[in-house]
Amino acid sequence: MRTIQKRRSFVGRLIVPAITATFLSYFAIHAQSGQYGIRAKATLAHRLAERNAELAELTQKREQLERRVQLLHDGTLERDMIDEQARRALNVVNEDEIVILR
Template identity: 65%
Template sequence: MLTIQKRKSYLGRLVVPALTSAVLAYFATHAETGQYGSEAKAALQRQLAERKAEFAELTARRDALEHRVRAMKDGTLEKDMIDENARRALNVAREDEIVILR
């Protein structure tokens, strides 16, 4: 009886590792540059830092406005604050006053 044996080539042994490497390279590339990748995370971190700075600025502005409102509430009315707001709203000055425009 005659048997035919095939010799395995070296290229046949490299097919599976080559395909595996290609698939891993594909996923590694998308992990770095994809929509949810490392670069997108860095961009989101920069945007978060900008928004936090804007939030801190708005919070400080709100605190200043709340302080002014507290100064104008009943029981704690300051004559200077009322006089300042009335003059600014009516655009009025007395004859003996000097007005300095900024």
């Protein structure tokens, strides 16, 4: 019985590591610059900070509006509040008042 022995070439030994390195580099590139990668995380954190600031501003405006509505609600009408609303809506002032336009 005769056996044929084949000598393994150097290139044959590099095929599996080359394919593995290619796959690893592909995933590494996407982990850094992909849609949900490291760079995108910084962008998303910046947008989150902007939205939180906007939320705080809108919450403050809402609280101010709720306080103004509360003055006109529950039968406890503030005379100054009604007077201010009517003057603003009708564009009317008294003769002894000074108007400052912004």
